[in-house]
Amino acid sequence: MEKQSRRSFVGSVSSLTLASLAPSSTAIISACRQQIQTDPEFEPPYLALHASGELRRRADELWELMRSCELCPRQCRALRLDGEAGFCQGTAQLVTASYHPHLGEERPLVGHGGSGTVFFSNCNLRCVFCCNWEISQGGSGTATSLDSLATMMLRLQEMGCHNINIVTPTHYSPHIVHGLDIAASRGLRLPLVYNTCGWERAGILRKLDGIVDIYLPDFKYADGAMASEYSSGASTYPEVTKAALLEMHRQVGVATPAADGLMYRGLMIRHLVMPNDVGGSKEVVRWIAEHLPKDTYVNIMSQYTPLYRAPEFPEISRRITRDEYNEVVDYARELGLSNLVVQGMRFIRME
Numbered sequence: 001m002e003k004q005s006r007r008s009f010v011g012s013v014s015s016l017t018l019a020s021l022a023p024s025s026t027a028i029i030s031a032c033r034q035q036i037q038t039d040p041e042f043e044p045p046y047l048a049l050h051a052s053g054e055l056r057r058r059a060d061e062l063w064e065l066m067r068s069c070e071l072c073p074r075q076c077r078a079l080r081l082d083g084e085a086g087f088c089q090g091t092a093q094l095v096t097a098s099y100h101p102h103l104g105e106e107r108p109l110v111g112h113g114g115s116g117t118v119f120f121s122n123c124n125l126r127c128v129f130c131c132n133w134e135i136s137q138g139g140s141g142t143a144t145s146l147d148s149l150a151t152m153m154l155r156l157q158e159m160g161c162h163n164i165n166i167v168t169p170t171h172y173s174p175h176i177v178h179g180l181d182i183a184a185s186r187g188l189r190l191p192l193v194y195n196t197c198g199w200e201r202a203g204i205l206r207k208l209d210g211i212v213d214i215y216l217p218d219f220k221y222a223d224g225a226m227a228s229e230y231s232s233g234a235s236t237y238p239e240v241t242k243a244a245l246l247e248m249h250r251q252v253g254v255a256t257p258a259a260d261g262l263m264y265r266g267l268m269i270r271h272l273v274m275p276n277d278v279g280g281s282k283e284v285v286r287w288i289a290e291h292l293p294k295d296t297y298v299n300i301m302s303q304y305t306p307l308y309r310a311p312e313f314p315e316i317s318r319r320i321t322r323d324e325y326n327e328v329v330d331y332a333r334e335l336g337l338s339n340l341v342v343q344g345m346r347f348i349r350m351e
Contacts (some may be wrong), residue, residue, distance in 0.1 A: 001313050005059065005187045006292065006296075009076075009192075010239075011080050014124035018161055020169070021210075022219040026094070040099075040193070042189075042219075042258075042264050043189065044189060044190070044191050044192065044213050045210045045211075045213070046180060046184060046192065046210065046211045047184055047189065048210075049210055049211065050180075050181055050184035050185065051186070054210075055177065055180065055181045055184065055211065056178075056181050058170070058177055058207050058208075058211070059177035059178040059180075059267035059341075060179070061175055061207060061283040062174035062177055062204070062207060063081075063174040063178070065080050065150055065174070065204075066080040066092055067079065067080070067081050067173060069086045070201070071170060071171055071173060071174075071201075071202075072088065072124040072170050072200070072201065072204075073124075073199055073201055073234070073236055073240045074087050074124055074169060074234075075088075075198070075201075075284040076088075076151045078111060080092045081123055081219075084274060086124075086171065086349040087232075088122045088123055088126075088170075088171040088346075089122040089123040089137075089139060090121075090122045090171040090172065093104060093143055093171055094120075094143070094144045094146070094149060094175040095120065095121035095122065095139070095141040095142065095144060096118060096119065096120055096121060096141055096142055096144045096152070097119040097120065097121050097135040097140055097141040097142075098117075098118075098119045099116070099117060099118040099119065099152045099156060100114075100116075100117060100156075100292065101113060101114025101115070101117075101156065101160070101161050101166065102114055102115045102117040102323055103114060103115075104152065105117070105230055106263075106268060106299060106341065107261075108255075108261060108262055108263035109163060109165065109193065109214070109216075109262075109263055110162070110163065111162045111225075111260075112157075112160075113159070113160035113161050113162050114160070114161050114162070115162065115163055115165045115193065116150070116153070116156030116157070116159070116161030116162070116163055116165055116190065117125075117163060117167055117195075118152055118164065118166050118167065118174050119132075119135060119164040119167045119168070119341065120137065120141075120166070120167060120168045120169060120171075121135050121136070121139060121140060122135075122136065122137075122141075122142030122168075122171060122173050123136035123137065123168050123171070123197070123232045123294070124170055124197075124199070125197045125199055125232065125234055126231065126232040127230055127231045127232075127233075127308075128232075128308060128309040128310060128312070128313065129222075129230065129304070129306060129307060129308055129309070129310040129316055130262070130307070130308050131305060131307050131308070133307070133308040133309075135156055135168075135332060136168060137313050138266065138309075145314070146175060146178045146179050146279065147179075147182060147183060149175060149176070149178075149179035149183075150179045150182035150186065150188075151183075152179075153179065153183040153188050153190075154183055154186055154188055156190075157187075157188055159189050161190065162190065162191075162262050163190050163191045163192070163193050163213075163214065163263075164180075164188070164191070164192050164193065165193040165194045165195050166192065166193065166194060166195060168195070168196070168197070168205075169194055169195065169196060170197070170199075170200060172209075173204065173208070174258060176210075177211060178239070179289075180192065180276050190195060191214055191263075191264050192206065192211065192212050192213050192214070192219075193212075193213070193216050194212040194214070194215050194216060196215070196216070196217045196218070197218050197220065198217035198219050198220060198237075198238055198241040198244060198245070199234060199236075199237050199241055199244070200240070200241070200244040201240070201244070202243045202244055202246075202247040203272070205244060205247045205248065205251070206247065208251075209251045210251075212251070212252070213252065213264060213265050214252065214255065214263055214264070214265060214266060214267075214268060215248040215251070215252055215266075215267045215268070216268045216270065217241070217244065217245060217248065217267075217270070218267060218270045219245065219267075219269055219270070219271050219284050219288070220237065220239050220241075220272065220279055221238055221241075221278075221279050221280060221284075222238055222279065222280025222281075222284045222287070224236060224238050224240065225285075226278050226279070226280065229313075230278065230313070230316065242287060242291070245267070245269065245288075245291075245292065246291065246292075247294055248267050249267050249293075249296070250319035252265050252266050252267055253265070253266055253267070254267065254293050254295055254296055254297070254339075255267055255268045255296075255297040255339075256295075256324045263282070266297065267286075267292075267296065268297040269288065269296060269297065269298050269299065269300065269343070270297065270329075271284050271285065271298045271299070271300055271301060271303055271325060272296075272301045272302050272303075272304055273300060273320050273325050273328050274303065274320065274323075275303065275304065275315065275316055275317075275318050275319070275320050275324065276315045276316070276318060277324070278315060278316055281300075281331075282327075282328060282331050285300075285331060285332040285335060285337060286331075286335060287300065287335055288337065289332070289335035289336060289337050294336045294337055295338050295339045296337070296339060296340075297339045297341070298332065298337055298339065298340050298341065299340075299341040299343075300325075300329055300341065300342060300343070301343060302320060302325045302343045303343065304316075304319060305319060306318060306319070314345065315324050329342050338342055
């Protein structure tokens with residue numbers, strides 16, 4: 001299966017929002033239904049939280065945090081319940097960009113039926129090199145009700161997806177938990193993947209304990225100055241993300257595929273190697289090796305592309321070289337990290 005970039009995926013399915021499936025999706029849905037291989041014995045813990053009323057209670061707690069918003073590390077205090085937009089540009093109105101089976105995520109998430117991704121609009125990190133800037137910073141998307149979000153999740157399950165993969169979820173975590181509660185009452189039973197930039201408040205993550213089955217965070221930067229430069233002043237990114245990764249691991253542990261090859265629970269870390277070591281890649285993998293189990297799932301990503309405003313910054317205005325990537329991979333192996341995903345991509349040649 002050819003790996004599909006997230007940018008090309010989002011562009012190809014941007015018309016699939018709340019209304020109905022595009023006619024061209026019929027063949028995909030039919031194939032996914034025939035090939036679904038979800039473990040029939042798996043039961044996500046959020047079902048028990050739903051049955052007890054705890055899922056709704058936590059959704060209400062998260063919702064209240066939008067009154068003077070404290071959901072993300074910026075804690076911008078925007079009065080989102082009154083219609084004020086936060087730094088992320090989100091209000092209390094949920095906005096989604098697309099949903100669809102995604103075949104370009106990590107293989108244990110994709111399986112045969114695809115990862116059931118829901119792309120949310122707006123973002124709290126706002127990176128200058130974002131490949132989906134039209135969605136994350138341009139506001140592209142459709143106003144979505146909580147009931148419609150639940151319907152999206154159920155449609156993805158019907159299509160044969162192996163999980164519900166919520167992309168850029170931080171600023172809409174109250175909406176997601178409310179939508180999940182509604183979907184659980186209607187028969188949703190897929191694992192929930194929390195696909196995040198990694199910059200998460202540990203206290204908010206604790207409210208998601210037992211709700212999220214698979215954490216899929218980035219670990220973008222080892223240096224706060226670099227995070228501030230390229231991600232809109234997010235100077236606390238390294239220390240906040242490290243605390244978040246420890247909390248994620250505490251909740252779900254090491255990600256190990258089940259007998260069917262699919263992932264149902266665990267922490268899956270992504271690190272994007274950037275040109276001129278802007279991300280501090282060796283320090284990132286060293287921290288993982290020293291603070292998490294050696295078999296932690298780590299995807300060392302090579303597909304950095306200078307999109308959006310990246311050409312304005314000379315040090316990140318090119319793709320990475322093969323040597324830059326291999327140096328990080330070799331170092332990670334020297335550190336004893338044993339569960340690495342290594343990618344083969346096109347590289348530039350330095351003159």
